[in-house]
Amino acid sequence: MRIDSKHVWEHISAYIDGEVDTELRAEIDMHLETCEICSAVLDSTRNVVVLMADDRVFEVPAGFSERLHARLDRELELSGT
Numbered sequence: 832m833r834i835d836s837k838h839v840w841e842h843i844s845a846y847i848d849g850e851v852d853t854e855l856r857a858e859i860d861m862h863l864e865t866c867e868i869c870s871a872v873l874d875s876t877r878n879v880v881v882l883m884a885d886d887r888v889f890e891v892p893a894g895f896s897e898r899l900h901a902r903l904d905r906e907l908e909l910s911g912t
Protein backbone atom coordinates (compact mmCIF):
# COMPACT_ATOMS: atom_id res chain seq x y z
CA MET A 832 0.00 0.00 0.00
CA ARG A 833 1.30 3.41 -1.02
CA ILE A 834 -0.24 6.42 0.63
CA ASP A 835 -0.49 9.85 -0.91
CA SER A 836 -0.06 13.27 0.69
CA LYS A 837 -3.75 13.81 1.40
CA HIS A 838 -3.90 10.47 3.17
CA VAL A 839 -0.95 11.50 5.35
CA TRP A 840 -2.65 14.80 6.28
CA GLU A 841 -5.76 12.91 7.41
CA HIS A 842 -3.69 10.98 9.89
CA ILE A 843 -1.12 13.59 10.86
CA SER A 844 -2.55 14.49 14.28
CA ALA A 845 -3.10 10.85 15.19
CA TYR A 846 0.44 10.19 13.99
CA ILE A 847 1.84 12.87 16.32
CA ASP A 848 -0.22 11.51 19.20
CA GLY A 849 1.07 8.01 18.49
CA GLU A 850 -2.43 6.75 17.77
CA VAL A 851 -1.80 5.17 14.38
CA ASP A 852 -1.07 1.48 14.11
CA THR A 853 2.41 0.21 13.31
CA GLU A 854 1.69 -0.47 9.68
CA LEU A 855 0.22 2.97 9.00
CA ARG A 856 3.03 4.64 10.95
CA ALA A 857 5.60 2.89 8.76
CA GLU A 858 3.76 4.05 5.62
CA ILE A 859 3.66 7.63 6.88
CA ASP A 860 7.34 7.54 7.87
CA MET A 861 8.25 6.29 4.43
CA HIS A 862 6.16 9.00 2.77
CA LEU A 863 7.61 11.77 4.96
CA GLU A 864 11.12 10.82 3.96
CA THR A 865 10.38 11.49 0.33
CA CYS A 866 7.81 14.29 0.52
CA GLU A 867 8.88 17.81 1.47
CA ILE A 868 5.32 19.10 1.62
CA CYS A 869 4.24 16.52 4.18
CA SER A 870 7.40 17.02 6.22
CA ALA A 871 6.57 20.72 6.39
CA VAL A 872 3.00 19.90 7.40
CA LEU A 873 4.24 17.59 10.12
CA ASP A 874 6.60 20.28 11.45
CA SER A 875 3.97 22.99 11.55
CA THR A 876 1.34 20.68 13.03
CA ARG A 877 3.79 19.53 15.65
CA ASN A 878 4.53 23.15 16.60
CA VAL A 879 0.83 23.74 17.14
CA VAL A 880 0.59 20.64 19.32
CA VAL A 881 3.61 21.76 21.36
CA LEU A 882 2.07 25.19 21.85
CA MET A 883 -1.20 23.61 22.97
CA ALA A 884 0.65 21.46 25.49
CA ASP A 885 2.36 24.55 26.86
CA ASP A 886 1.15 26.10 30.12
CA ARG A 887 0.21 29.26 28.31
CA VAL A 888 -3.25 29.30 26.90
CA PHE A 889 -3.09 28.81 23.18
CA GLU A 890 -6.05 28.47 20.92
CA VAL A 891 -5.81 27.18 17.39
CA PRO A 892 -7.68 29.74 15.27
CA ALA A 893 -11.04 28.54 14.07
CA GLY A 894 -10.71 26.95 10.65
CA PHE A 895 -6.97 26.46 11.05
CA SER A 896 -6.87 22.98 9.56
CA GLU A 897 -9.27 23.90 6.77
CA ARG A 898 -7.05 26.80 5.78
CA LEU A 899 -3.96 24.64 6.10
CA HIS A 900 -5.44 22.00 3.84
CA ALA A 901 -6.61 24.60 1.33
CA ARG A 902 -3.10 26.02 1.20
CA LEU A 903 -1.60 22.57 0.78
CA ASP A 904 -4.02 21.73 -2.00
CA ARG A 905 -2.90 24.86 -3.80
CA GLU A 906 0.78 24.09 -3.29
CA LEU A 907 0.23 20.59 -4.53
CA GLU A 908 -1.42 21.94 -7.69
CA LEU A 909 1.39 24.44 -8.21
CA SER A 910 4.01 21.74 -7.81
CA GLY A 911 2.35 20.01 -10.77
CA THR A 912 1.93 16.58 -9.25
Ligand SMILES: [Zn+2]
Binds near residue numbers: 836837862866867869
Ligand atom coordinates in the same frame (compact mmCIF):
# COMPACT_ATOMS: atom_id res chain seq x y z
ZN1 LIG B 1 3.24 14.07 0.82
